[in-house]
Amino acid sequence: MEKRYKELAPPQRILLGPGPSNVDPRVLQAMSMPLVGHLDPYFLEIMDEVMELLRYVFKTGNRLTIPISGTGSAGMETSLINLVGEGDEVVVGMNGFFGQRMSEIVRRCGGTPIEVKEAWGEALKADSVEKALANSNAKVVALVHAETSTGVLQPLKEICKIVKKYDALLLADTVTSLGGVELDIDQFGVDISYSGTQKCLNCPPGLSPITLNEKTVEFVKDREGKIQSWYLDLNLIEKYWEADRFYHHTAPISMIYGLREALRIIYEEGLEKRWLQHLTASRALIKGLNAMGLETLSTKNNLPSLTAVKIPEGVTDAKVRKTLLNDFNIEIGGGLGDLKGKIWRIGLMGINACEKNVIIVLEALERTLRMEGFSVKPSEGIAAAMEVFEQ
């Protein structure tokens, strides 16, 4: 043996970036349970319960509500490749990094993205979506509910109404909203949505919950030509999760154990209570940041689960994040694409959306910025944040 591989001993981080968030110890415990076979009667029950619990967090009656065996990005790809074929036009909301990615996948499907643009940091306008629908043959509108790259919450309900008027399907990326931000698939009128497990659900990354209504299921079945992907073909995956459990692939058993536990925690606490916790925590964070003299990227449509803060002039992005990680064990995120070096992204997701974390991150940021020569009045940020919690 030439090299010794040490025992795994990850540092204890407070994960306040764009995800993954910290995982509840109950979820880690569930993931360490002994494996059963993926066709074991016990596991089939677990699969049924996971579907039920996912319907609860998505607020939907959709039969086809399951976790895809891949990360959130696999959910994005699954949604698009099952809907979009050669020559299809798709309206895509383009006001952040993940909208760009959707557009790229539409192109790989042989489709044409009709891009509805807004500045990064702004929400999409329902009018612009309507114009795009009126001037194209698009049967699908794809947008990101909670833009992780900019901290913007889209006016989903409003856009759903427009899409319905044109009898198109609305596809919503809810990776950073599911379980933390108000979302009601059925009442909003979302036709298909995918999410991730590592944000407001506090489960490790590796699965992508997806839900689609019968109208969308029919749309997928009636599509011309075979789905390009075999692994992500919803017609096949559907049969694996249905009563017959027609063999498709071997489900990631331990990850599904973990997801069930993560969903069970939200179910016990109550979904609406969770939403409120996220709202309160993000309000407190923004108040605190403002009191310290920092500005958020946008002043409205702020996403409760993730806040984008402008990096003050003269402060070095990487240095601050490194100090936060090394000296305070706190991870926050940098900017993506054009926003690299211009913003920080602070996530307060799931169990992380609490008073303690708001105080901790404000305190660490204040101390780190002071080292960088940025003048902040001691503790003013924390005082402002605490006011919100005390209300």
Place this chain on the structure above:
Amino acid sequence: MEKRYKELAPPQRILLGPGPSNVDPRVLQAMSMPLVGHLDPYFLEIMDEVMELLRYVFKTGNRLTIPISGTGSAGMETSLINLVGEGDEVVVGMNGFFGQRMSEIVRRCGGTPIEVKEAWGEALKADSVEKALANSNAKVVALVHAETSTGVLQPLKEICKIVKKYDALLLADTVTSLGGVELDIDQFGVDISYSGTQKCLNCPPGLSPITLNEKTVEFVKDREGKIQSWYLDLNLIEKYWEADRFYHHTAPISMIYGLREALRIIYEEGLEKRWLQHLTASRALIKGLNAMGLETLSTKNNLPSLTAVKIPEGVTDAKVRKTLLNDFNIEIGGGLGDLKGKIWRIGLMGINACEKNVIIVLEALERTLRMEGFSVKPSEGIAAAMEVFEQ
């Protein structure tokens, strides 16, 4: 709250089916470690070590040796969609369920499978592969090293030589061989191979280790047209695992913790020792089965990690497997496709390839078959198996 979801409490199974196999407690322990971010310096080190350890089990110097963020089937899809484009001919070995699946994916890529057929239970003939290469424009030969559906080991080394002669690329599915059956990517001359974590590596399902040499990397880069899939595009995934860690998707951190530990165990024990354990265990199992009056599906090319046994006349497949599961907590597998109801598949994979499990499964099978009216001489199977271990 209308429904109560109980605490997770899976039964303790002995998993002797086609996979998943039992997971080493050290792996479960690793998976329950606290999460760090996927760009955390600690995690970047873990990624490097996982690549090194995968090179060790694949026996390769290939730089691009990484786990794909999906199950073994995602690995199959990744390999094919990156190699095969519209109109391409691909030679596919068809002597089992997973060869059929490869053929299906080639068709979805717009390619044409040149199918080299053998009866299920037989190995492919190098001559037939040569004929297919001589009579087509195929630049890729795809085959399954260890056919999980039939318990057959393909003569991989021999076929590699033929493929080299025609300057084609050899793609090998090593899902059920990696870590348990003799495999030497570089010495055999395999150009690209994918595997799964839930077989001989004793890690939960959810990741697909993949390795490709520089010739194959170049082949992928030089291909005409964009790869259909964004999620499984090796050009993008490569950049995420390389020094720059160019953001692609969020790696499934806990699963990668688990895989590292599973590989570390094999590294500590020694790969070749593992291979020998599988050989011995499967020889003992087959001797025992034969002594009980049972026959394997094929008499040669038996796969050390999985044995296919013919179900004796008059014995009901489902009933026997149900009794084994409910009364003995032992899972074995049924047949797939045309072999449904005709064979059982007994896997002895990784830590499961041991004397104790051989004895346990023979004893349980003997007792269960006797209940079914199949006459077996008490303990003759066990005695025959023990002889092998005592040698």
